[in-house]
Amino acid sequence: MSHQCSEESTLPENGTVPGSASESTSAPSGGLALDPSETGWMQRAALLLTGQAFSLLGSSVVQFAIWWWIVLQTRTGSAMLLATLFGVLPQSLVSIFGGPMADRYNRKALIILPDLIIAGVTVLLSVSFALNWASLSLIFVVLLIRSAGGGIQQPAVQSFIPDVVPESKLLRVNAIFGVIDSANRIAAPALAAVLVNLVPLWAILLVDVTTAVIGVSFVALIRVPRAVVRNTAAQDSVVQSNTVQNDAVEARGSGATAGGTDSAAARPIAILRRTFADLKTGLAYAMHHPHLKGVILGDALTCLMSVAPMNLTLLLMTREYEGINLNLGFINLTTASDKLAANELGLSVGMLLGGALMSAIGPKLLNRSVAQMYAVALGIAMVGITVIGLGVSRNLLVYLIIDVLNGVASAVCVGPMRTVMQSESDESMVGRVFGLDTMLSTLGMPLGMLIFAPLADVIPIAWVFVAGGLLTLPVAWYVLMLSRRDVPQRA
Template identity: 80%
Template sequence: MSAPDGHDMPRMSQYLSEETIEEETIATTIEDTSDRSERGWIRRAALLLTGQAFSLLGSSVVQFAIWWWIVLQTRTGSAMLLATLFGVLPQALVSIFGGPMADRYNRKALIVLPDLVIAAVTVLLSIAFATGWASLSLIFVALLIRSAGAGIQQPAVQSFIPDVVPEKGLLRVNSIFGVIDSANRIAAPAIAAVLVNVAPLWSILLVDVTTAVIGVGFVTLIRVPAKPEISRATEDGAGTETGEAAARPVEPLPLAVLCRTFADLKAGFIYTMHHPYLKGAVLGDALTCLMSVAPMNLTLLLMTREYDGLNLDLGFVNLTTASDKLAANELGLSVGLLLGGALMSAIGPRLLGGALARMRAIAFGIAMVGITVVGLGLAPNLLAYLIVDVLNGVASAVCVGPMRTIMQSESDESMTGRVFGLDTMLSTLGMPLGMLVFAPLADVIPIVWVFVSGGVLTLPVAWYVLTLSRRSVPGKR
């Protein structure tokens, strides 16, 4: 090839100059977009957290009212088992689809639509109670539908947070999310205890409808910042190339959706299990739900059996009725969650700046959960029980925030929904599977030993997570 002559040099210089200007303009545009995204994330996070706060408050009030109604009507472990199965198992099964849906479809829509469906079902249940033809079976059906909606919404919410919050703000937002959740847990049982004593159940159910509409309004105000298109991970990692997809035979829509969902689930499972930190967070959450959270679902039964007829005067309140003690049980856990969430929000970003530190915090929190569950069973009196209940909430908050942050920061953006879907599925499956063992035992052995055994079995889970934290992560320093 001949060298360019002197007449061509100015023209080439002009072309190079134009290319340089164009590249600088593109870079400046990207930087400006990034700056605007960075400046607006606090507003977006505030809208999301506020909307979820209203939604959680209404759901918690109604959930407490329903569970207390079941406990006070039956007082049996078998009824609690059925309530857990209908209230939790659908979420585990639906989350199989919810995680991949959060990766493929509009996450904001997947947050809003389940809230509206759950509100509609709650209205129908309220009408049933008002007209006098409600029953335990109908409540179980309502719990099933509410749980199924959460199976879609929960992975969508957790996957939506990284869309509107930069990585530097994830731990703080997750910790604040935990604080809001804990505050709702504090307010909800107090509100439910008051409402149960002064209002019929049908009117209490309408609280969830009102807060759902308010929460949906806040979420719809969020404007998601545009992101550059990213390549999806490969199928043994995550997806397939366009050419391969085009070569596949066309399948009927329901079958295609089912096949794609299970392919996404398989890809998410393989992706998670090959990443030690993600594996530790997901399996740690699931095994803790199996060993500790399952017996903790029997705390309402423990309160009605072990502390029935015993009063406790705390100075500012006197616990006498069954609803007072049930509310105090929930409030103790919620106060602990609030304190733990506030602690993690204040010092977490400074002390847990790296993934390794977060994994160690998860292991420590799981160990403390196991120890406090043992304490709930062995508490000598109601006051000691409530103190341990608060500590149990602190321990839970210590591990929940880092768990969510690990799953958000360590997973590829295209896989975040699948990782959270897998976590939701395994953790929500762990609870009913544990209840299948612990709930029948509560009817044949002293219930305190159910708590002792569950807490002791949780301690090896903490050691397992700590062991995984020492393994190197592919692609990381």
């Protein structure tokens, strides 16, 4: 969850808000894109990152609490499967529209509005729990709305970063973003566990509402550089003009009459067609750009091959390490919950370390797009190798060390991936590129689960991890090959 609009905070019905921080920043001369002003970028980045930190923490705490409630109340795999589908698939499907929306509309508005809507439904869920009206079906509806909001918000957040941060600072900001995400992964389950033991669930749900308000307040303070606002105004007018013309054509093609009744009925169809046309344009654009094609398909295939098996860690721990204890001195891992907590902590610490490493040395070593693509390929290969290691390890301490390395590998991928998509996409296509990436990567995990989860009940679960890791290695090679191809120059 997260934040708010730019100088203007309302969405028009038929186009982009003039002055919004969204479309391409056409240059005054020389054909080069105008980079956001260097002046004040640190303040803008700090506001955005702080708002995201609060928003992510509240969302994660509530997400953990909801999932734990489902597990404790149902103790069935079918309920968890439904929770996964309602919590993941809507984001993937809605991102089809979220990417083009981030290119057409005010990005700050697309960041803040989902936060407010999600906060509203969370309040309703909290009230239902307080009055003992809550049910599993209501929780699934709330999970669906929360996931759908992420499908709009995530492309908007990633598209908004290049509007407020100079291109030379993108990798550093993305790496810090990764550190925040990793820190959240460490803090959220611990905080959720404490709150679950102290307060009822309806009160925990209000934590998300509070952090959403705080996050929105920080992002509302962000001022988009005037250069970006000024140079997008002309293109926004063109986009609006084209939108009106396209709507008129679609309305005539749908049998609009002079009375306007058919035109009004045809308008949602016209909007839907335009959205899919935007998605098609974004897909064609990304697939003709070797680096964008590499990071998008690399992200999706890695989620399919490696991230899906990683979601079977629960089964791996209970089957392979049952009865195996580990005394680390400061803590003794004896129960299944101890080991699962250590597994989550190891992965999160690894991502935190990897994000800090990329933030410290990434801007110096990875200041060219080819170097960033090499880092993506290396990170994907490391993910594959560490997933294999998790499968073949028979020592709990060795397993946890490999788990930390898996987190480092994931962080090595994420920062450069985001930077490539932000810096090599035309400004008018950034939202569509991120929407495409969100859609494919979020689809990859549940599709992989449909393949690997049944296999885990037929073959030893360690083999599932080995298979997933081995299938990930060719993905790294594919990204490496694409990194060596020439890329088209940005307009």
